Amino acid sequence: MEKIEKVLASGNTHATVNRDPNLQRGEFGVFDLKLTAPGVESLEFIATEPHPTAEQLFAGAWSACYTTVFGIAASMKKVTLPPDYSVDIKVNIGQTGTAWLLGAEFTVRVPGLAKDVVEKIAHAAHQICPYSKSVRGNIEVTTNIVTV
Secondary structure, three states, rough: OOOEEEEEEEEEEEEEEEEEEOOOOOOOHHHEEOOOOOOOOOOEEEEEEEOHHHHHHHHHHHHHHHHHHHHHHHHOOOOOOOOOOOEEEEEEEEEEEOOOEEEEEEEEEEOOOHHHHHHHHHHHHHHHHHHHHHHHOOOOEEEEEEEE
């Protein structure tokens, strides 16, 4: 698998489970985008730009799926997640030589849990998530775990 040598553009998302459907945080020309998945609470993307790039849209769709299955993976492992867990995904488009490539960087924030527990949940979520499965072996994906 080739890795990006020069990043040309990135699309970023920050996804949390929305526990207050009346809470709005977008301002200054941005909006909050709420997505749903069957049988799951709403996911919220805070302060999305009005005209997202393809990388932002892909990161957003991947975030909705991955954040949902992260909760499923935690419940399968009998782990209760804190209400403020979140997933940031940055999808990069770039080049290596003349080849155009995608790459992704995940930051999974789960305050209060042991890092090794979160790493196991994050790995399980990548095994379940259809977006993660679809790119496996095709693009470089890194996952950073934050527990503080």
